[in-house]
Amino acid sequence: MSNRAVVVYSGGMDSYTVLHKALAEGKEVYALSFNYGQRHSKELEVAALVCAELGVSHKIVDISAINQLMAGSSLTSDIDIPEGHYAEESMKNTVVPNRNMVLLSMAIAYAVSLEAPEVYYGAHSGDHHIYPDCRPEFVHAMNAVAGIANYQAVEIVTPFLNSSKGEILAAGLAMGLDYSKTWTCYNGRVQACGKCGACNERLEAFAEQNTQDPLSYEI
Incomplete structure (x- = not known):
């Protein structure tokens, strides 16, 4: 069986950890990033730099044309990014319609x-409250489809599906990873805003691990 694996790599800290986990497991990694018109496209620049540094094959696929079909999210439309924690109802406007089904279909x-028999994907438990396409039932259903949609079955590997952001960070720190090489903020400015749901969850993860986030923040 081939040792190749596709890693859906956004440039964020979760997929950064998944990327390194796949490499640590001896996989021949093919990283795949998507420009779907997200306002925080800075994450793609970070992803490209990491893959170049690691010598990992990396494709950034421009699917921004489908943005017109995935409207209504503050990540892709002209809607203010909400501030606060993911548990707040307002965070639902960061949901991009059907995003992960689309991205996983292309990764498959x-x-x-x-x-390549595997696609690695960084879904985790911190996303379960707000994002339906990060929940275990979605992943398991997509995995079942991935097994029958082509002549070659593909497995969707989600090593952190039931882990918190803090647990993912702990796993990465144990691997000696440098999280200054990641981007999490939903606002693609020079510095992370420190106020959006993504920043809040990231800062909480670092606080849980009693370590300093290497990124600089506007707050």
Whole structure:
């Protein structure tokens, strides 16, 4: 069986940890990032730098044309990014309609073309409250489809599906990872805002691990 694996790599700290976990497991990694018109496209620049540094094959696929079909989210439309914690109802406007089903479908197609049996995806428990397409029932259903949609079955690997952001960070710190090479903030400015749901969750994770976030913040 091929040792190749496609890693859906946004440039954020979760997928950064997943990328390194796949490498640590000896996988021949093919990183895949998507420009879907997200306002925090700075994450793609970070992803490209990391992959170049690691010598990992990396594709950034421009699917921004489908932005017109995925409207209504503050990440892709002209809607203010809400501030506060993910548990707040206001955070639901950061949901991009059907995003992960679309991205995983393309990652599966890429895996089939490479004869790679696995797609790594960084869903985690901190996203379960707000994002339906990060929940275990979604992942398990997509995994079932990935097994029958092509002549070659593909497995969706989610090593942190039931882990918190803090637990992911702990795993990465144990691997000696440098999280200054990640971008989390939903606002793609020079510094992270420190107020959006993504920043709040990231800062909480670092606080849980009693360590300093290496990124600089506007607050």
